[in-house]
Structures are given as C-alpha cells and as structure tokens.
Amino acid sequence: MTQVIIFLILIALMVIAFTGVLLLLVYRLIPRVRNKANQKQVTRLKKTALFLAVVMILNLGFVTFTQFAASTPPIDAENSIAELTELELNGRKQWISLRGWDKTKPVLLFLAGGPGGTQMAAVRHELAELEKYFVVVNWDQPGSGKSYDAEKIGSITVDTYIQDGNALTEYLKERFSKEKIYLIGESWGSALGIFLVDKYPESYHALIGTGQMIDFTETERLDYAKAMEVAENNGDTALVERLAANGGPPYYGKDVTWKSAVYLNYLSQYMSSNPKIHNPGYNTFRDIGSPEYGLLDKINFFRGIVNTYNHVYQQLYTIDLRTDYTKLAVPVYFFLGRYDINAPTVLVEEYERVLDAPDKGIVWFEHSGHSPWINERDRFVEEVLSCFLEN
Template identity: 75%
Template sequence: MAQIIIFFIFTLLSIIALIGIILLSVYYVIASLMKKTNPKHFTRIQKMVKIFVMMMIFNAGLITFSQFTASTPYIVDGNGHEIKNSIAELIELDLNGRKQWISLRGWDKTSPVLLFLAGGPGGTQMGAVRHELAELEKHFVVVNWDQPGSGKSYYAEKTKDITAQTYIQDGYALTEYLKERFSKEKIYLMGESWGSALGIFLIAQYPESYHAFIGTGQMVDFAETERIDYAKALEIAKAKGDTELIERLLANGEPPYYGKDVTWKSAVYLNYLSAYMANNPEIHNPGYNTLRDIASSEYGLLDKINFFRGIINTYNHVYQQLYTIDMRKDYTRLDVPVYFFLGRHDVNAPTVLVEEYMQVLDAPDKKIIWFEHSGHSPWINEREKFVEEVLSCFAENNPQE
C-alpha cells in the first residue's frame, strides 16, 4: 500500500511540476514580450499563474491527505466507548498480485465471519452495508470487499483485463485469508445482485470453504434478465404514455448489448425501473442513499471518484461477458446450503427466474424467503427482517469451530 501511495504522490507531483514548468515557460515568454510594453498585463498574468499553481498543489495535497486518512469507525457502545475485543479495520490486501481493500467490522473478533459480495460488477457498498446492516456486526465479523475495478480497489487490475474469473480467483484468495486470520474452517457468504452470482460461482467451485450462502436480488440468467427488464420498462412507459422513454428504448433496441455503450444503454431501462420501484408505496425505505454512502469515511476523494468510475467503466466491460451464464443450466448442483432473499416487488432481477432455478437446484438445503415490502434490495428496504432471517438461516448451519 505504501509503495502505491508513494508512487501516486510522486506521479501527481511530477504532473504538477510539469504543468508548472510549462506555465512558467509560457509566462516568461509572454513576460519578455510584455514586461516593457504592457506592465499591467504582465502583473495580471503573473498573479494568475501563481494562483493556478497554488490551487493545483493544494488540490493534490487534499486528495493525498483524504486517501491517507480514510478509515472505518470504531465499534462503540451506547456511551460512545469502544467495545472490548471488537474489530474495525480498513486494510489493503494482495490477492493474486492485485492490491485490494476490505473492511472488517464486528463486536467480537471471535464471531463467525461473514463476507458480503457487493453488486455491480464495479459497485462498492462498503459504506452502505455499514449503515444498513450494522446489526449484523453484533453477530459476525462482517467483511466488505471492494472488488477489482470498484471503489478503493479500482486500480487493482486494468479494466480491460478483468473477467468473471478474476473475481472468482480473488474471492477465493480473500476467503482463504479470512479463514487463516480468524482461525475458521469455513466462513459465511452473502451476495447481492451481481454479488449473488459471484457467490454461486464461489460455492460451486470451493464448497469446502463456506457454511452457507445467501443471495439477495438473485441473478440467474443475465441475458434473459436484461430482455425481461427492457420489456417491463417498455410496458410501464407505454402505460404512462412516456413517449420520450419509449423512443429511447426503441432506438437502442432489445438487449443484450455489446461494445462501449453497454452501461448507458442499460441505464435507460434500469434507472427507469429503479425509479418505478422507488415510487411503489408497497416498498419500504426505497432506493439507495448514495450521497450518504459516498460521503462515508471509508472513501478518500479519489475513492469517491472511482465510486462512479467503477459503475460506469467496469460494469461496461464485465457485464457483457456474463450473458452466456444461466444458473438453471450451469449451476444445478451446489454442495452448500443456499437461501434466496427476494423482494416481492423486484422488477430488476426477475424473481420468476429464481423460482425456476429453485426447481432444478440440488443443494443440502435450499429456501426462498420473501420480503413483502421490498424491491431489488431487501437488505435496505426491510433491514430488520433481513437481519432476523440471516440469523435464522445461518443458525441452521452454525457448527462450533
């Protein structure tokens, strides 16, 4: 980590120095021409150059300082005192040669370990999970992982080189690190949206490492999901007479999409469906609190920028690689208990596909838990019930270690 920060600082300062040299060179050329002929203009240019250079140095320092001071808050009791034997860490790991960040939070560092897999690909929910699922920290060491190409781990790998296998390899490496550090034979796994698919990939390939898995906003068939979402958005737009949206959808055509505009074309119907769910009175606590999440102390200023770059760039590159995956055909046998937490009003990840998957899935235990007042994010929409159900499901698979 220190080497990367030092490299970043020197690179940034080198760029600033180069720009400063160029500006000063231009300044002296202009000065030599204007000093004698127009002293007032010379003085004005001199001040502008100095102000610009000072602003750049200040901004570089501010960014660097924010990256150094990013942290996750201590676990405290009702009186604000740090809880004995708790854990609250924000650390960088080397996973298969890729530098990546995780947060570790729990009231008791000897508790079972729960790894949360964020949505995306390219999404970071380190701040969101801390805010929404703080109750889980009383029962688990909750681990949040900024995957390659997202948030604090945006530079872990070049975007063009990230594949689904990258996430599987690094997810397993992280799992092994957690098992060794906390002296566990197995850990618990939870994934939302894209993370729910990654969770299936991991338990399918490394079942010996996991007690049980919870998938929420569960993805099953990526290409069919996009077609269903597109059709649903078109149906809603027609019912509302939303001509502009209809025209945009028809102009883009039916997904799946490929190329450099996957993010932007998909956003047309995905954002529309998100707004539709946010306005559904049956869904409690709808939507993400993006401003709160991005302002979380875990993110420095550069991380905040990469919060969005991951959603745009990494998603665009990786998502189109997933269209051939269909859990109903590719992952019908899993040797780990599997529980799907589904929002009754989810129009982003079609629940009918999960029900079909359940029909063909062979697992030691499997169950769908419905959340009647949720959309795509039961862990946000009904967080109290969500925590209760997590404890219930994982209690069934809680051997003493």
C-alpha cells in the same frame, strides 16, 4: 441526488485541469511579454503562475490526505474489530473493511452488486446489527471503489473475481482461524457467490443470495420488455422512443452501461414509487460521503459503475445458473423482494426447483424490491441469523 454528486465531482476535476492549463499558458506568455519590455506585467504573470502552482499543490495534498485519512468508524466493544485493510490478492491490491463487536465470532463476507459497485459504506449503515453476531467483511472488488485500480479494467474477467474471492476467503480463514465462512451476495454478488461455493465448497458454511441473478441475458430482455410496458402504460413516449432507438438487449461494445441504464433506472424509479416497498432506495449521498472513501475513492465509486460494468457485464450473457450450476455442496438460500423487477423472481423460482443442494429455500420479503437488505433491513437480519446460526 446522484446526478448532483457526479456534476460536482466533474466540476472539481475541470477546475483542477483548467488551473493546470492556465499555469502552462502563463509561463508560455512570459517570454513574449519580456520582448515588449513590460516588466510589471511579467511580475504579475509570475505571481499568478506561482499562485496557481500553490493552489494545484494544495489540491493534490488535499486529495492525498483524504486517501490516507479514510477509515471506518470504531466499534465501542471490548473485543471489537473495525478497520480498513489493503490486501494483495493474486498480485492485485484491493481493500476490505472488517467490522464486528467480537472478533471471535463467525466471519461473513458480503459480495457487492455491480460488477463495479462498492457497498462498503451502505452495508455498514444498513446492516450494522449483523456486526453483533459476525465479523462482517466488505470487499471492494477489482474495478470498484477503493480497488478501482487493482487491475486494468480491460483485463478483468469473471475468473478475476472468482480467483480473488477465493484468495480473500483463504486470508479470512487464516486470520480468524476459521475452517469456513459465510457468504451473502447481492445482485451481481449473488451470482459470484454461486460461482465461489461451486468451485470451493469446502470454504463456505452457506450462501444467501439476494436480488439473485440467474440468467443474465434473459434478465435483461425481461427488464427491457417491462420498462417498455410501463412506459407505454404511463404514456411516456420519450422513454418508449429511446428504448426503441437502442433496440433490445443484450448489448455489446462501449455503450452497454448507458443503454442498460435507460431501462434499469426507469425500473428502479418505478419500484421506488411503489407504496408497498418500504425504504425503497439507496442513500447514495450518505454512502459517498462516508469516511471509508477518500476523494479519489469517491470518484472511483462512479467510475466503477460506469466503466467496469460496461466491460464485465457483457461477459455474463452466456451464464444461466439453471443449466450451469444445478448441483452445489453448500446450503443456498434466496432472499427475494416480492416486487423485484430488476432481477425477475420467476427465474429464481425456476432455479430453486432444479437446484440440488444440502439445504435450500426462498425467503420472501413482502415489502421489498430488488434490495431486501435495505427495504426491510430488520427482518433481513433476523432471517440471516435464522439461516446461518440456527440451522
């Protein structure tokens, strides 16, 4: 389904581009036709050019309208909050959504995966129950979704996310009169959560990491080896040959996304086919069609996954939480899918053993892969409440 959406978006862009080129050609041809004294043909060309110009203006108007019309659905409760807000964080304009049945409840910031991913709509759909107990905040990080143009992709670093994550936290603390907030980090966001609680422990009650990333280089090597193993066992010679041609990770340069996607997508499909994993996949068609995203946002939904991931991910290869972040001043809990092979859980178990924190623990989800918050969302919510509100 994702490939279909990308194809349709590319077709739309090609139509717009073709219209512009055709318009230019028409006006270039008009003087030549005049030289032949064919006034009727000149008139037809003018009408065609005018029609194309109107079509282009309407297209631009429609794109602009969808951007301004983007919104998050209302919540029918007396003291609720449901809004999309553009902020300036360290001079970079970025978007967040804020949703909750009661705006006086604790604040929970969800850190999306990626880098370059937006899960603003996905979290609203999958974790709506949390909105009864928290003001749930989703942040489109620089280079993703609605914040794709917050910073030039080539200028984004890991520090960009840490600095802006802190600025966003300060905004939320001030706006909702809170001394601290809660964090949930998913995949890449789970590592970002560790970076934030390490540097700004005074701002956070606790962190939950799910699909937890530990050592980025080792993760990629293990994923590559697992994909090769599965492909060989399944007799998928085309995939084996493609993996062999790419060579093992880590990858650098302009093809990081595409080379990584070969084994990551294969492993995702492998997990989706596992009958022990419930509700196995993302509903990309539903998410991309959600009202939070205008047409440009929908395009940037995919641009972030490709371009931002390609630039930022290779900056993460030197990070290993087992050696770099062994002492934290904030409780940390790991929500792990028993069948997660994208972020090998053995690395999380090793990290949990060496981690020194006020409280820590692993919560296993027996019917989940890389995304327990989707695979077992009801139990995920129960465990979040247990860790955050009952401890």
